[in-house]
Amino acid sequence: MAVAELCLFPLGTESPSVGRYLEPVIEVIEKSGLKYMVCPMGTVVEGSVDEILELVKKCHEAILKAGAKRVVISLKIDDRIDKPLSIEGKLGV
Template sequence: MAVAELCLFPLGTESPSVGEYLRPVIDVIASSGLKYRVCPMGTVVEGPVDEILELVERCHRAILEAGAKRVVISLKIDDRIDKPPTIEGKVGV
């Protein structure tokens, strides 16, 4: 299991507002079956690394299909083998 932070930045849009491009991405994340938490500057996801990477690919397609001409993706993955990481454990909840 791993905890990952995923941030997608749509570029080539006609407006500084990006909600219309990110809504489909959040829908993809919500339907993934992975535990997640939407944060102000990105989304945190918990699950197996291979499933997280597959999710990133689906998010990439979703934001382009929403009309972004270009996308920059930032991905951080914390994958531990000594104990299972959790979203709550990362923030001390």
């Protein structure tokens, strides 16, 4: 299992408050069935790298559907093969 943080920023939205573009993204993450944790600077998910990349694709579609004309997606994946990784394990530092 890998752990990843995903963050989407819609650009050109008129208002600096972008929550209404992010709500459908959180819904997509919720529906994915992957374990996740909403953090202040992004949403952290736990899954295989394939599952995570598939989720990024769906989040991208969701934010465009919500009306974003431009989006910056920031993704950071941590994966290791010598030991299991998990959201909980990583919270223990």
